[in-house]
Amino acid sequence: MGKLFDFDFLLEAFPKILRYLPVTLEITFVAMIIGLVLGLGIALSEIHNIPVCKQLGQGYVAFIRGTPLMVLIYLTYFGIPLMLESLNRRFGTGFNTNAIPPLAYAFVALGLNDAAFNSVAIRSAIEAVDKREIEAAHSIGMTALQTFKRVIAPQALIIAVPNLGNQIIGLIKGTSLAFTVSVIDIMASARIQGSRGMRFVEVYIDVAVIYWVVCFLTGKCAALIERRLRRSELTAPDEKTLEKNDIYERNV
Amino acid sequence: MLRLENVRKRFGDQEILKGIDLVIENGEVVVIIGPSGSGKTTLLRCLNFLVRADEGNLWIHDRKVNLAAADRKTILEVRRSTAFVFQNYNLFRNKTVLDNVTLGLIKGRGTARGRAEEIATAALEQVGMKKFMARYPNTLSGGQQQRVGIARAVALNPDIILFDEPTSALDPEMVGEVLDVMKGLAGDGTTMLIVTHEISFAREAADQVIFIDEGVVAEKGQAEEVLAHPREERTKRFLRRLLPDSAA
Ligand SMILES: Nc1ncnc2c1ncn2[C@@H]1O[C@H](COP(=O)(O)OP(=O)(O)OP(=O)(O)O)[C@@H](O)[C@H]1O
Ligand SMILES: [Mg+2]
Numbered sequence: 076m077g078k079l080f081d082f083d084f085l086l087e088a089f090p091k092i093l094r095y096l097p098v099t100l101e102i103t104f105v106a107m108i109i110g111l112v113l114g115l116g117i118a119l120s121e122i123h124n125i126p127v128c129k130q131l132g133q134g135y136v137a138f139i140r141g142t143p144l145m146v147l148i149y150l151t152y153f154g155i156p157l158m159l160e161s162l163n164r165r166f167g168t169g170f171n172t173n174a175i176p177p178l179a180y181a182f183v184a185l186g187l188n189d190a191a192f193n194s195v196a197i198r199s200a201i202e203a204v205d206k207r208e209i210e211a212a213h214s215i216g217m218t219a220l221q222t223f224k225r226v227i228a229p230q231a232l233i234i235a236v237p238n239l240g241n242q243i244i245g246l247i248k249g250t251s252l253a254f255t256v257s258v259i260d261i262m263a264s265a266r267i268q269g270s271r272g273m274r275f276v277e278v279y280i281d282v283a284v285i286y287w288v289v290c291f292l293t294g295k296c297a298a299l300i301e302r303r304l305r306r307s308e309l310t311a312p313d314e315k316t317l318e319k320n321d322i323y324e325r326n327v
Numbered sequence: 328m329l330r331l332e333n334v335r336k337r338f339g340d341q342e343i344l345k346g347i348d349l350v351i352e353n354g355e356v357v358v359i360i361g362p363s364g365s366g367k368t369t370l371l372r373c374l375n376f377l378v379r380a381d382e383g384n385l386w387i388h389d390r391k392v393n394l395a396a397a398d399r400k401t402i403l404e405v406r407r408s409t410a411f412v413f414q415n416y417n418l419f420r421n422k423t424v425l426d427n428v429t430l431g432l433i434k435g436r437g438t439a440r441g442r443a444e445e446i447a448t449a450a451l452e453q454v455g456m457k458k459f460m461a462r463y464p465n466t467l468s469g470g471q472q473q474r475v476g477i478a479r480a481v482a483l484n485p486d487i488i489l490f491d492e493p494t495s496a497l498d499p500e501m502v503g504e505v506l507d508v509m510k511g512l513a514g515d516g517t518t519m520l521i522v523t524h525e526i527s528f529a530r531e532a533a534d535q536v537i538f539i540d541e542g543v544v545a546e547k548g549q550a551e552e553v554l555a556h557p558r559e560e561r562t563k564r565f566l567r568r569l570l571p572d573s574a575a
Contacts, residue, residue, distance in 0.1 A: 205417075205420070207413065207415060207417040208417055208418075208419055208420065210377050210411075210413070210417060211411070211413065211417035211418070211419065211479075212419070212430075213375075213376075213377060213406065214375055214377065214406060214409075214410065214411035214413075215406070215410065215411075215430065215431030215434075215435045215479065215480075215483060216403060216406040216407035216431060216434075216435030216436065216483075217430070217431070217434045217435050218403065218434075221434045221435075225430060225434060226419055229421050230420070230421055233421070
């Protein structure tokens with residue numbers, strides 16, 4: 076009888092799986108950018124009550140919230156080629172749906188999913204900024220855009236960072252579904268290694284460790300960023316040193 | 328000279344300002360007094376477009392501005408020739424004291440950073456806050472924060488500074504330091520429109536006192552006249568409540 080659990084196999088498979096970490100990170104990164112930009116857009120259209128955009132955004136968020144990620148991935152995987160094909164037929168465009176790389180579906184599906192949840196986090200962060208400071212900015216003659224850039228965004232960012240950090244961790248875990256549309260990431264690679272040796276627990280432990288480390292580091296990064304951004308709320312610099320040097324540190 | 332004409336504002340079915348007129352000469356200190364809810368804050372906010380009036384005109388720089396219908400550009404211009412000191416200071420919490428003061432100069436007025444810092448340093452010196460310029464607001468006392476709020480307004484060198492109960496949120500022992508700064512400004516000829524309940528300050532620093540009640544100017548005149556010898560019954564009643572042991 077063979078071994079129940081093969082630790083050597085676990086160790087051998089680990090570097091083979093780890094080699095695909097860049098793919099996982101790439102999906103995470105691109106989907107995160109899509110999620111942030113689109114999420115910010117939805118949040119702003121809701122805050123500023125922009126007609127049509129606002130309703131579209133709300134409908135979108137409601138739709139995504141009620142759709143399992145796996146379903147969303149399949150919808151993009153089968154839906155996008157369908158849409159392009161119908162454009163081809165109607166307008167004679169020449170999209171080659173077979174040429175779309177699997178990664179693109181992962182980017183889109185995970186990005187769209189992330190955007191919905193980000194928009195909620197971003198909106199509540201922006202709304203949490205003290206209205207009185209916004210009025211102060213207006214009173215000293217700053218335009219709406221200047222106020223957003225100088226007063227609202229920096230503070231909303233601090234408030235949003237913990238949430239967005241969790242969002243990114245969710246996104247990293249979500250990338251593990253990309254194999255369903257034949258993306259080869261660490262998850263797909265683990266499956267391949269597993270079936271090759273007919274040993275699955277070992278490879279899934281490998282992949283779990285990788286996800287765990289990446290998520291852990293992401294969480295640490297978010298905490299670090301938050302701490303750095305919050306330095307304005309830390310204690311004041313020492314009065315004595317200030318007077319002695321007669322200089323001041325500037326937050327650039 | 329700055330003039331307000333027929334300023335009206337309602338919130339829902341409540342008419343808060345029922346046609347306010349007032350004239351402020353250059354260098355004049357005008358104090359507005361009146362009961363809670365009479366519309367004092369609303370009036371200041373209308374003047375600075377933090378609230379949109381339903382009706383009314385503002386003359387500033389011999390220019391007539393419609394408070395109800397001004398466009399974005401006009402609003403910005405009015406805001407850039409006025410400044411506001413808030414009851415709760417409203418400092419930018421993520422900016423140092425210095426940056427709080429320079430921000431309006433750099434962004435609102437387009438002043439170069441170096442020059443803005445010179446101006447801001449001078450303004451902070453004037454309110455006695457220069458040595459705190461590297462601090463963040465939440466490390467300062469209320470009185471210190473309000474002095475920074477005043478410096479932020481002063482640095483802009485506006486045609487008029489609007490004060491909305493600048494000492495109401497302060498602990499009693501800090502009221503004096505803020506009022507002293509304001510008296511200094513009055514002495515320098517700064518044009519100020521001040522809502523306050525500090526009657527002794529008004530008596531000392533104000534040229535003109537305006538009593539607003541239920542959205543109308545119920546009485547106005549020389550500070551001494553209105554405060555010591557009010558003509559209207561409601562002014563007398565208000566002052567008696569404010570200063571129970573005074574003769575007024
Ligand atoms: N944004 C608003 N929406 C609805 N009602 C408002 C709003 N702002 C002010 N009010 C109402 O307008 C009235 C006048 O308010 P305002 O703040 O101008 O009074 P005030 O004279 O400054 O009083 P206080 O001395 O208490 O500061 C109050 O009844 C208040 O409830
Ligand atoms: Mg008020």
